[in-house]
Amino acid sequence: MNIQENITTQVLTHHLTAFGNNDLDEILKDYTEESEVLTPEGPLKGLAAIRKFFADFFVTIPTGSDFEMKRLIVTGNTAYIVWSSESAVANIPMGTDTFFLEGEKIRLHTVASHVLTR
Numbered sequence: 001m002n003i004q005e006n007i008t009t010q011v012l013t014h015h016l017t018a019f020g021n022n023d024l025d026e027i028l029k030d031y032t033e034e035s036e037v038l039t040p041e042g043p044l045k046g047l048a049a050i051r052k053f054f055a056d057f058f059v060t061i062p063t064g065s066d067f068e069m070k071r072l073i074v075t076g077n078t079a080y081i082v083w084s085s086e087s088a089v090a091n092i093p094m095g096t097d098t099f100f101l102e103g104e105k106i107r108l109h110t111v112a113s114h115v116l117t118r
Contacts, residue, residue, distance in 0.1 A: 005074050008101055012072075012079045015099070015106070020067065022058040024051055030106045038110045060090045060115060070094075077101040091116045 001009070011030055018026035028047055037044045037053055044053050061067070065087035073080045079099045085092045095113030099106050 001074075002076075004076050007104055008074050008077055008079050008099075011101060011104060011106065012074065012081075012099060016081075019054075019061075020063065022063045024054055024058075027054055031109075032105050032107075035106055036108055038108065040112055060117075061085050061087055061092070062089070089118060091118070 015027060015030045018030075028051060031047060031050050033046045035045070035047075035050060037050055039053070044050055065085050067083060067085045069081060069083050071080070071082040077100060079101075081097050083092075083095045083097075085095065092113050092115050095111075097112075098110045100108040
């Protein structure tokens with residue numbers, strides 16, 4: 001693993017830990033005002049929009065939900081994950097995220113998930 005892959009892995013680990021804890025402040029440390037999250041509903045740019053996205057998502061996947069990492073790939077400054085989750089609110093049989101880093105921050109993040117609400 002090269003230096004960039006180590007950085008990407010560290011940022012991803014931080015992001016996933018903060019996500020599991022539903023910790024908005026920690027998640028936002030991985031992004032900048034220039035960061036964008038691309039979703040099926042459209043692009044979200046900047047910390048305020050990214051904060052709202054995660055706050056809304058935490059309703060669907062609250063802390064303590066079942067979460068399974070099905071695949072994790074890190075190559076250079078890019079990380080790709082495939083996952084599933086289940087909570088009292090929703091069943092998500094498949095989700096996928098791709099993270100593109102600039103330095104130690106997530107510059108571009110794509111998200112897609114199949115959410116079945118209860």
